[in-house]
Amino acid sequence: MSPDPPSIPSLRSVEVLASRLRRRQVVGSRDTALETLLVLRQVITRAKFSNIDQLVGIIRAVGRRLVEAQPKEHSIGNIVRKVLHHIREEYYAATGTTASLAHPSGEFSIAKFLSQGQPRKHVLVQKSSEIRGTLREDDPDDPDSFAKGLKPVLMEALQDVLDELETVYDNIAKNAKDHVHSDEIILTLGHSKTVEAFLKSAAHYRNFTAIVPETAPSYSGRDMAKSLSSSGISTFLVPDSSIYALMSRVNKVILGAHAVLANGGMFAITGSLMAATAARAHSTPVVVCTGQFKLTPLWNLYHEYGALDFGNPNDVLGFQEADLVDKVDVVNPYYDYVRPELIDAFITNDGDHPPSSIYRLLKETYDDEDNEL
Amino acid sequence: MTKAERRELQERQRAAKLAQKSQKQGGGGPGKVQPGSGQHKKGPSGYDLVSTGKHPGPASGVATGAGGGAGSGHQGDDNALSKSRGLKIFSHFGLPKTVGHAVKGDIHPAVVRLALMFSEFEICGANARCIATLTAFKSVIQDYTTPENNTLSRHLMTHLSPQISYLVSARPMSVSMGNAIRQLKLEISGSDIDMVEQDAKDELCEKIDTYIRERILLADEVIQDLAGQKIKDGDVILTYARSSVVEKVLLNAHEEGKIFSVIVVDSRPLLEGKGLLRTLTSTNPPIPCTYTLLPALASVITEVTTVLVGAHSICANGAVYSRAGTALVAMLASNYTVPVVVCCETYKFSDSIVLDAFGKNELGAFLCFREGLFEISCWLTFMLPFTILAPAKIEHRRNDSAEPKSNLEILNPLYDLTPPTCITVVVTEVGLIPPSSISSIPAAMGRTLV
Numbered sequence: 001m002s003p004d005p006p007s008i009p010s011l012r013s014v015e016v017l018a019s020r021l022r023r024r025q026v027v028g029s030r031d032t033a034l035e036t037l038l039v040l041r042q043v044i045t046r047a048k049f050s051n052i053d054q055l056v057g058i059i060r061a062v063g064r065r066l067v068e069a070q071p072k073e074h075s076i077g078n079i080v081r082k083v084l085h086h087i088r089e090e091y092y093a094a095t096g097t098t099a100s101l102a103h104p105s106g107e108f109s110i111a112k113f114l115s116q117g118q119p120r121k122h123v124l125v126q127k128s129s130e131i132r133g134t135l136r137e138d139d140p141d142d143p144d145s146f147a148k149g150l151k152p153v154l155m156e157a158l159q160d161v162l163d164e165l166e167t168v169y170d171n172i173a174k175n176a177k178d179h180v181h182s183d184e185i186i187l188t189l190g191h192s193k194t195v196e197a198f199l200k201s202a203a204h205y206r207n208f209t210a211i212v213p214e215t216a217p218s219y220s221g222r223d224m225a226k227s228l229s230s231s232g233i234s235t236f237l238v239p240d241s242s243i244y245a246l247m248s249r250v251n252k253v254i255l256g257a258h259a260v261l262a263n264g265g266m267f268a269i270t271g272s273l274m275a276a277t278a279a280r281a282h283s284t285p286v287v288v289c290t291g292q293f294k295l296t297p298l299w300n301l302y303h304e305y306g307a308l309d310f311g312n313p314n315d316v317l318g319f320q321e322a323d324l325v326d327k328v329d330v331v332n333p334y335y336d337y338v339r340p341e342l343i344d345a346f347i348t349n350d351g352d353h354p355p356s357s358i359y360r361l362l363k364e365t366y367d368d369e370d371n372e373l
Numbered sequence: 374m375t376k377a378e379r380r381e382l383q384e385r386q387r388a389a390k391l392a393q394k395s396q397k398q399g400g401g402g403p404g405k406v407q408p409g410s411g412q413h414k415k416g417p418s419g420y421d422l423v424s425t426g427k428h429p430g431p432a433s434g435v436a437t438g439a440g441g442g443a444g445s446g447h448q449g450d451d452n453a454l455s456k457s458r459g460l461k462i463f464s465h466f467g468l469p470k471t472v473g474h475a476v477k478g479d480i481h482p483a484v485v486r487l488a489l490m491f492s493e494f495e496i497c498g499a500n501a502r503c504i505a506t507l508t509a510f511k512s513v514i515q516d517y518t519t520p521e522n523n524t525l526s527r528h529l530m531t532h533l534s535p536q537i538s539y540l541v542s543a544r545p546m547s548v549s550m551g552n553a554i555r556q557l558k559l560e561i562s563g564s565d566i567d568m569v570e571q572d573a574k575d576e577l578c579e580k581i582d583t584y585i586r587e588r589i590l591l592a593d594e595v596i597q598d599l600a601g602q603k604i605k606d607g608d609v610i611l612t613y614a615r616s617s618v619v620e621k622v623l624l625n626a627h628e629e630g631k632i633f634s635v636i637v638v639d640s641r642p643l644l645e646g647k648g649l650l651r652t653l654t655s656t657n658p659p660i661p662c663t664y665t666l667l668p669a670l671a672s673v674i675t676e677v678t679t680v681l682v683g684a685h686s687i688c689a690n691g692a693v694y695s696r697a698g699t700a701l702v703a704m705l706a707s708n709y710t711v712p713v714v715v716c717c718e719t720y721k722f723s724d725s726i727v728l729d730a731f732g733k734n735e736l737g738a739f740l741c742f743r744e745g746l747f748e749i750s751c752w753l754t755f756m757l758p759f760t761i762l763a764p765a766k767i768e769h770r771r772n773d774s775a776e777p778k779s780n781l782e783i784l785n786p787l788y789d790l791t792p793p794t795c796i797t798v799v800v801t802e803v804g805l806i807p808p809s810s811i812s813s814i815p816a817a818m819g820r821t822l823v
Binding site: 235 | 651654665666669670671673696700708734781785786789
């Protein structure tokens with residue numbers, strides 16, 4: 001390592017995003033992911049580094065800063081991990097080291113199956129041993145030469161991630177007609193942009209009916225119902241309480257996710273657990289539409305209580321009920337944790353997956369050493 | 374509103390008007406209305422044009438209403454394919470009725486008043502509705518005189534039937550009311566022909582009082598004691614919406630000095646839990662309460678020791694027909710192995726079997742629901758009860774729903790059915806019984822009583 005590691009860039013854009021995250025001015029997985037990516041791009045453009053470790057260090061530091069600002073928006077960390085993964089990939093490709101080892105996916109054999117998901121320890125050992133090509137790390141004559149050489153490919157890699165984020169809805173929605181069939185009754189919850197795009201895309205091919213509960217306390221289901229009905233889908237808006245009563249006629253429950261966890265469970269808008277459990281009671285399949293950037297290398301083993309994030313109690317019991325407000329505890333959690341047993345399939349921009357294979361996708365998408373930023 | 378949106382709206386309205394006119398005047402309309410005539414008026418005055426189009430004064434408002442009906446029929450042809458499915462499976466629910474002010478036939482004023490209160494949810498809940506109905510019928514009976522050449526036991530029922538059907542037209546009859554009325558009919562037909570009319574009437578009223586006292590009020594007191602035994606110090610009791618029996622149980626247990634806390638789970642559109650919250654916190658010292666909405670239930674269920682809910686009625690197979698949402702609460706509770714205790718008087722037992730809430734249900738007041746939908750941004754309006762909505766707004770909404778592109782419908786079932794598997798025990802005035810033994814209770818109590 002170089003004797004003076006570059007100070008963590010206290011870029012203004014990082015701080016601005018951090019404070020906006022903290023104030024919940026940026027919410028929603030995809031928006032935070034996009035913002036994070038744009039900030040990371042700025043950081044990389046301006047960063048001064050003379051070897052890969054410094055660059056990774058800088059990005060990790062920025063990532064930590066943003067994740068600490070809003071630990072519940074898991075997509076921030078995911079994007080940072082993904083960018084790190086891409087940087088390493090580009091680096092290996094540029095320097096010609098271990099690229100083949102890093103990507104054993106070319107040929108498949110059962111013998112390698114177990115090792116595929118294993119941490120690539122050897123990478124670190126071989127990293128600086130032989131450097132081919134034009135890239136030279138820690139060049140004493142020109143410390144910027146490494147950065148100059150690597151930055152163009154990094155920008156390309158970032159652009160790939162950005163493109164993926166921007167087309168995520170289309171890519172998820174493109175298979176919609178395989179999942180929604182004619183005359184089906186679909187129940188969805190809240191106002192997930194992913195599910196909205198999915199159902200609208202399905203509506204081009206199929207006639208189906210959507211049932212949207214209001215989804216208290218945000219009542220985002222109303223916006224969803226409006227939006228779906230305006231694009232020609234026959235929509236029923238119902239109160240949350242009637243989910244069980246209507247479930248016997250529902251063919252499929254399609255939910256959006258806030259974050260998908262390594263065990264195949266997910267965090268989703270409150271009420272999802274209830275809807276998924278009711279669906280299970282009626283043996284109705286539960287399908288989750290999610291972009292890959294929501295896959296999070298976390299295991300939710302201990303927190304069920306509202307997934308430990310709470311909203312404004314005013315939405316549940318307003319100050320109009322002044323006589324009650326000071327006597328009553330009001331609970332308004334943002335998210336539910338839905339166990340993997342309750343989910344039948346994840347529809348992602350990269351194909352459909354059962355909950356049990358999420359861990360494998362994670363191994364492919366992120367580097368293990370980044371799980372803790 | 375952008376220019377494009379405005380133009381689109383204008384275009385749509387013009388098309389709707391055109392369709393109406395052509396329907397009314399037998400196709401004479403298209404010649405009179407130039408398709409491009411309104412387009413010069415876009416811009417700043419465009420919005421005014423739209424709004425005047427929507428509220429065209431009282432006289433033409435009626436015409437719009439009538440035309441709207443025809444228009445929706447027309448749209449039915451267009452969208453028949455896409456909407457038929459939705460309409461078909463929900464069609465048996467029927468539409469929520471609004472009770473008209475025009476009273477047909479010989480309806481007692483007490484019944485008219487009661488019907489209005491039912492239809493506006495002023496009186497809500499199986500017990501309250503049953504007591505109110507019986508009380509109203511008492512005054513109907515007192516004001517009744519047997520016509521010449523007839524006997525009370527034969528004729529009174531024919532006098533009561535239109536009253537009952539008037540009540541049902543306001544809101545479908547609850548099972549509790551049905552059982553009580555059946556009992557009343559039995560008493561009427563059994564009353565002595567030779568008795569003086571006033572005595573017979575007094576006797577009937579006394580029987581009604583006995584029914585209210587024994588089957589409802591005393592039953593509630595017994596249930597209070599029995600269910601209260603299931604509450605221990607340190608318990609966390611979860612209840613959904615508002616049940617008069619559950620309220621009494623909780624207050625009674627609190628009075629006995631038991632230390633427990635209550636989680637009140639609630640849901641729109643009725644938000645009955647707020648009322649319960651108010652009574653629970655007005656005690657001294659107040660019962661520690663937590664309030665949350667139904668979707669957040671999963672977060673709080675883990676710390677609950679007992680779920681205590683009321684019932685609208687109980688089917689013969691032990692399934693509980695109750696306020697919509699109860700089934701979700703019971704399902705989650707049984708998933709988390711929390712005992713679900715249902716408090717229900719035996720007079721609410723129904724001898725039929727309903728398989729799911731879809732077969733038999735009642736649609737709630739969707740007016741307040743729609744209000745919330747179309748004025749989401751305006752939270753205050755949305756908190757107001759629907760009864761004080763300005764008629765202009767209702768008119769406005771009717772136009773909205775008649776718009777050709779409206780695929781949005783609102784469904785507000787009032788009840789749902791909790792399967793017996795989710796219920797641990799039913800507390801009745803004859804003891805704590807498992808849901809599987811519900812069918813034996815009416816027989817054990819003597820079939821005639823229920």
